[in-house]
Amino acid sequence: MRMYWYIPTSMLLSILRFWRLLEMPRLELCDVSKYYGRIKALEKVNLTVEDGEYLAVIGPSGCGKSTMLKVIAGIVEPTRGDVRVDGRSIVGLPPEDRGVGFIFQNLALFPHMTGLENSMYGLLTRETATDEALNMVRKLRMEFGFRARLSRLPGELSMGEQQEVAILRAVASGAKIMLLDEPLSSIDAKVAVEVRRKLREVVKSKGLTALHVTHNQEEAMSVADRIAVMRKGRILQVGKPEELYYKPRSPFVMAFVGDASFLTGTCRGGRAVVRGGYDLGPCDMPEGELIVIGVRPESIVFGRGIPGKVRLRSYLGSLIRYEVELENGDIVTAVSEEEQGENVKVWFEKYKVFKYPREGLTEALSPG
Ligand SMILES: Nc1ncnc2c1ncn2[C@@H]1O[C@H](COP(=O)(O)OP(=O)(O)O)[C@@H](O)[C@H]1O
Ligand SMILES: [Mg+2]
Numbered sequence: 094m095r096m097y098w099y100i101p102t103s104m105l106l107s108i109l110r111f112w113r114l115l116e117m118p119r120l121e122l123c124d125v126s127k128y129y130g131r132i133k134a135l136e137k138v139n140l141t142v143e144d145g146e147y148l149a150v151i152g153p154s155g156c157g158k159s160t161m162l163k164v165i166a167g168i169v170e171p172t173r174g175d176v177r178v179d180g181r182s183i184v185g186l187p188p189e190d191r192g193v194g195f196i197f198q199n200l201a202l203f204p205h206m207t208g209l210e211n212s213m214y215g216l217l218t219r220e221t222a223t224d225e226a227l228n229m230v231r232k233l234r235m236e237f238g239f240r241a242r243l244s245r246l247p248g249e250l251s252m253g254e255q256q257e258v259a260i261l262r263a264v265a266s267g268a269k270i271m272l273l274d275e276p277l278s279s280i281d282a283k284v285a286v287e288v289r290r291k292l293r294e295v296v297k298s299k300g301l302t303a304l305h306v307t308h309n310q311e312e313a314m315s316v317a318d319r320i321a322v323m324r325k326g327r328i329l330q331v332g333k334p335e336e337l338y339y340k341p342r343s344p345f346v347m348a349f350v351g352d353a354s355f356l357t358g359t360c361r362g363g364r365a366v367v368r369g370g371y372d373l374g375p376c377d378m379p380e381g382e383l384i385v386i387g388v389r390p391e392s393i394v395f396g397r398g399i400p401g402k403v404r405l406r407s408y409l410g411s412l413i414r415y416e417v418e419l420e421n422g423d424i425v426t427a428v429s430e431e432e433q434g435e436n437v438k439v440w441f442e443k444y445k446v447f448k449y450p451r452e453g454l455t456e457a458l459s460p461g
Contacts (some may be wrong), residue, residue: 119144119302120165120270125174127160127326134160135171137325147296147303148331149313151349152323153460158306159198160291161323165280165304166195178270194268196259196276198306198459208243208250208258215266230265237261237291252279260288271296271303277312289316310350314338316432322346325461338389344457347387354393354425356386369421371399373441385457389442390414393427400439401425403433 104182120142142148150158150423163169165176167188175182183191202211209230216226226399236242239261241254250258256279263271276292277285293316296303307313313320314334321331322345330337330346341347344355360368365376365386373386404424405416410430417439419425426438 094120107291112330119146119179120304121175121177121180122161122165123175123177125161125164125171125176127157127164127169128172133326135164138174138303138326138328142304144302145297145300147293147305147316147318150304150306150318151313151320152322153309153349155461157326158323159274160326162274162306165192165270167190167191184231188327191270192268193272194263194266195272196256196274198265198274198278201245202255202258202262204247206246208241208245208247208254208261211247211258212243212261212265213303214262215268219267221260221267221291226265230261231297233261233264236295236362237288253281253284256280257288260292264292269301271301271305273303274307275306277307277309285312292401294317295397314350320396322349341387342392344385348458352390352426354388354390354421354423356388358384358386358427360384367421368423369399370418371421379389388425390426390428392442393417393425394440394442395427395429395431395433395437396440398438400436400438403435403437406433 122140124137125135125138126133137162139159150161152158160169164171167183167186170184170346176193178182193351200436203214206214209227212230212234213223213226216229221229230243234241234257235259237257239257242248243258247255247258256276260276262271274290277288280288289312292303292305295301305316307312314317316330317334319331319333322329322337324345330342332340332430334350337346337350341350348355356367356373358365358373360366360376360378360380360382362380363377364373365373365384365385367373376384399419399421401417401419403415404418407414412430413432415427415429415433415437417425417427417437419439425439
């Protein structure tokens with residue numbers, strides 16, 4: 094009987110161990126800080142990017158996005174903390190030994206090499222036969238539908254074409270981890286939509302792991318499995334696009350991911366009350382607490398509730414976007430399929446209530 098149990102238990106243990114290996118996260122930042130003198134570019138950043146995951150990083154200019162990628166790539170070393178790939182620290186390793194492909198924000202193509210030589214650079218340093226490298230780059234160029242003439246030097250290409258070469262170079266490098274810093278910023282908006290779809294497809298089909306920095310929230314929402322929102326060197330929230338949209342943990346995340354309006358109010362008798370005494374539903378914060386109420390445009394319903402005036406209307410195609418100044422002075426953004434008159438009444442269907450940050454709403458929403 095003992096024997097009978099002994100074998101399955103040990104088997105179970107090794108299966109568990111194997112399972113853990115399979116589940117081993119691809120890339121981890123553990124309490125990473127990076128200071129440039131007194132500037133805290135990164136402050137105790139913790140982030141795990143799973144094997145095969147496409148993660149987008151968004152946040153205002155100067156919040157540390159590029160620094161985070163540079164720390165992973167080994168271009169700058171962290172002041173504190175560790176960076177691990179498959180559980181092993183890569184801090185101190187030279188960039189070329191880290192298995193990462195990198196698209197820099199300023200592209201950094203080799204100016205004396207043609208587009209083709211630039212694209213093949215990673216392949217050739219790994220001693221892939223020239224013919225093979227050539228075919229691979231040509232195939233990728235076709236797949237992406239790129240137009241850049243690869244016989245030209247970077248100086249003879251437009252910014253968008255240089256960006257194409259940078260994408261080819263990173264993808265062709267054969268690296269398992271792709272670090273993409275604003276990879277589509279110079280590419281024509283319509284083309285960029287195609288290229289980002291292709292980028293995601295390549296990452297998924299080749300089983301790569303991608304960290305894609307962008308200031309374009311729509312790009313992040315459509316390309317990524319998960320999004321990390323950064324502010325002032327910290328990661329505020331990481332989650333699936335819909336999680337960040339429907340469950341933002343702070344007004345900043347709510348404002349940064351999707352459209353949102355904010356009203357200030359007070360928690361009174363378990364209700365959220367805004368200026369003018371309007372009751373916007375339950376509030377579980379302490380009595381008298383100042384609060385911020387964030388509202389998504391589609392949560393605002395026309396027809397009843399607080400009176401207001403339409404200040405601005407924009408036709409978005411199937412929807413019309415309204416900026417409404419409420420009677421109490423607050424301004425909210427709403428959308429409707431129907432044409433609304435000048436004088437409206439609005440109500441809040443689903444709403445999010447946030448604690449009023451001590452430093453104030455303006456401070457809570459400011460980038461730096
Ligand atoms: N080499 C550097 N020396 C000094 N300060 C730097 C350097 N690189 C970045 N910084 C500062 O670190 C902060 C984060 O920069 P960065 O990572 O480039 O932000 P982002 O990419 O989000 O715009 C900024 O305040 C920036 O001015
Ligand atoms: Mg940057």
